[in-house]
Amino acid sequence: MVTAVSAAHHSDQNLRILVIDRNARSEVGKKTVSGWVCGDAVSKNSLEYLASKLGIRYGSPEVEHAVHGVVAYSPDHSSKAVFDGEGYVLNRKLLPQKQMNDAERLGVEFRYEASAEGLHAEGGGIRGVHCRSTRDNSTFNLTAKLVVDATGSASRLRTGLPIESFIEKEIDKDNDMESTGRYILKFDVGERDPTFFDQDYCIIHLDQEIAPGGYAWVFPKGENKVNIGLGVQKRVLDARNRRMGRRDNLQSLIDEYVRRNPVIKNWRLADGDEDKGNAKGSWQVPVRRQNDCMVADGYMIIGDAAWMPRPVDAGGIGPTVYASVIAGSVIAEALEAADTTERGLWKFNTEYVRTYGYRMASFEILRRFLQTLSNEDLNYGMKHFLGEDDVESITRREHPEFERVAFGSPARILWALPRLALARGLRYTAMKSRKLIQHYMNYPSSPDGFPEWQSKFRAELREAYTRFSGSRTST
Numbered sequence: 001m002v003t004a005v006s007a008a009h010h011s012d013q014n015l016r017i018l019v020i021d022r023n024a025r026s027e028v029g030k031k032t033v034s035g036w037v038c039g040d041a042v043s044k045n046s047l048e049y050l051a052s053k054l055g056i057r058y059g060s061p062e063v064e065h066a067v068h069g070v071v072a073y074s075p076d077h078s079s080k081a082v083f084d085g086e087g088y089v090l091n092r093k094l095l096p097q098k099q100m101n102d103a104e105r106l107g108v109e110f111r112y113e114a115s116a117e118g119l120h121a122e123g124g125g126i127r128g129v130h131c132r133s134t135r136d137n138s139t140f141n142l143t144a145k146l147v148v149d150a151t152g153s154a155s156r157l158r159t160g161l162p163i164e165s166f167i168e169k170e171i172d173k174d175n176d177m178e179s180t181g182r183y184i185l186k187f188d189v190g191e192r193d194p195t196f197f198d199q200d201y202c203i204i205h206l207d208q209e210i211a212p213g214g215y216a217w218v219f220p221k222g223e224n225k226v227n228i229g230l231g232v233q234k235r236v237l238d239a240r241n242r243r244m245g246r247r248d249n250l251q252s253l254i255d256e257y258v259r260r261n262p263v264i265k266n267w268r269l270a271d272g273d274e275d276k277g278n279a280k281g282s283w284q285v286p287v288r289r290q291n292d293c294m295v296a297d298g299y300m301i302i303g304d305a306a307w308m309p310r311p312v313d314a315g316g317i318g319p320t321v322y323a324s325v326i327a328g329s330v331i332a333e334a335l336e337a338a339d340t341t342e343r344g345l346w347k348f349n350t351e352y353v354r355t356y357g358y359r360m361a362s363f364e365i366l367r368r369f370l371q372t373l374s375n376e377d378l379n380y381g382m383k384h385f386l387g388e389d390d391v392e393s394i395t396r397r398e399h400p401e402f403e404r405v406a407f408g409s410p411a412r413i414l415w416a417l418p419r420l421a422l423a424r425g426l427r428y429t430a431m432k433s434r435k436l437i438q439h440y441m442n443y444p445s446s447p448d449g450f451p452e453w454q455s456k457f458r459a460e461l462r463e464a465y466t467r468f469s470g471s472r473t474s475t
C-alpha cells in the first residue's frame, strides 16, 4: 500500500492505481488465517524517512509503544549489546487501516476479497492478473500497464512468472527461509529482571537451544503487554534436536520460551478489539539478500515477495518502507514515460541497492556464519570479540568490522586463541562483507551488464556458502 501511496504522491498525472487484497476491507493486510503475524518492531529512522519523503506520519493507535533501542543478550545473559536506535512497536492489525485511508485520500482504488492467482502475459511482458473472488469463488481478469507484486513471502505470482526475466523465482527454502511465530500477551509482572522484559527496550535472546538458527524476542507493547516469539531455521533445529535427543518444533519452543520467562506471569492472549484474531500466529520470513533483480517487463516485486527482510534479524518493515518510496517514484516516472519494460523500471534495482540493499548480501553471509555457532561461541564472542565500533555499525545497519579479531597484536591473538575458529570466521565475514558491498557498488545501471555482474556476485557468495555449509566452527 505504501508503494501505491508513493506512486500517487510522485505523479503529476492522474494515475489509476488499484490495490487488490484477498482480505475483506475490515481485515486488509492480514497475512494468514492466524493474523497480521509480525514482531511489530520498526526503527524510528524508517518512519522518519517515510514522513520526510511522503509526508505520511504514523501515530497512535497504529504505533503502540516507543522504545529507546534494542538489547541483544548472549545465551548466558552475561553479555549484552545495546543498539541505541530508537524505535516503535506497532499494531500491525491497525497499521493497514491507516495505510488504506492514506491511499484512498490520494485517489488509490481498492478491490477487496480478490486473490491474484496468476499473471497474464502477452508479447513477452506482463499485462495483467487472473483473479479469484475469495467471497464467491468467481474468477475475473484485470489488465494493467504494470503489476506490482507485494503478496508476501509465499508469492505465487513470482514463482509462476510466465515470461523470461532476471527475477529469481524460487528461494532456497532449506537455507534462506525462517519459520517464526509469536504471541501478543497481557501479563502480570512476576520477578523484575530487565534481561527478560524491559518496557524501554526490545530484547533479543541469542540462544541456539531456544531458537536454533534464529533468535528469540521480547518486544514490549506497554507495562503489561508484550509481543514474544522466536524464529528458527528448520535445518539447524533438526540438528539441535538430534544433538539433544529432543523432538521440539516451533510451537513447543515458543511455549517453552514463554514459560521460562520469570517476568511474564499469569499471561493471557491479548483480546481487545485491536488484537482480536491476531494474538497467536506463525509464518515464514525470507532471510537472504533481496532478489538480485526485482523488475521485469510489466512486473515488479517488493517487500517479502522480493525477499527484502534483513537477513540477520528478519526485519522487513524498514527495508520495505525505503523500497516502497523508491518504487513509487520509479513507477510514476515509468508510466509517465510510457515505458514499463524491464529497462524502463530498472532504476528501481539500482536506486534500492544504492540506498538500502547494498549491505544485504553481507548480512546474509553473517547470518549463515552465526548459524554455525554454539552457545559457548556466542557467549565467548559477545564477551571478547564484539567491540563498541561493531555495535555502532549494527545500529547504523552496517556490517560490523570485528576489529578485535584483526590479529594485529600479540594481545589480540591471545584473546582469540581459545576460540580460534570463531575468530577466523568473524574475520572472514568482515573481509567477505567488504567485497560484497564493493560488488553491489558496481550494480549495473541497465539490464545489459546484469548477467556478468550476477555471475561474479554468485561466485563470491558460493565461496562463503561452502565455507559455512552445515558444520559448527568449534565445539
Ligand SMILES: Cc1cc2nc3c(=O)[nH]c(=O)nc-3n(C[C@H](O)[C@H](O)[C@H](O)COP(=O)(O)OP(=O)(O)OC[C@H]3O[C@@H](n4cnc5c(N)ncnc54)[C@H](O)[C@@H]3O)c2cc1C
Binding pocket: 020, 021, 022, 023, 028, 029, 030, 031, 032, 037, 038, 039, 040, 041, 042, 114, 115, 116, 117, 150, 151, 152, 153, 156, 180, 181, 182, 229, 282, 283, 284, 285, 302, 303, 304, 305, 309, 314, 315, 316, 317, 318, 320
Ligand atoms: C513472526 C514474524 C515476526 C516478524 N517481526 C518483524 C519485526 O519485528 N520487524 C520487522 O520489521 N519485520 C518483522 N517481520 C517481517 C515483516 O512482518 C515482513 O517483512 C512484512 O510484513 C512484509 O510486508 P509485505 O507487505 O511484503 O508482506 P505481507 O505483510 O505478508 O502482506 C502481504 C499481503 O498480500 C496479501 N496477499 C497474499 N497473497 C495474495 C494474493 N494471491 N492475492 C491478493 N492478496 C494476497 C496478504 O493477504 C497480505 O495482505 C516478522 C515476520 C514474522 C512472520
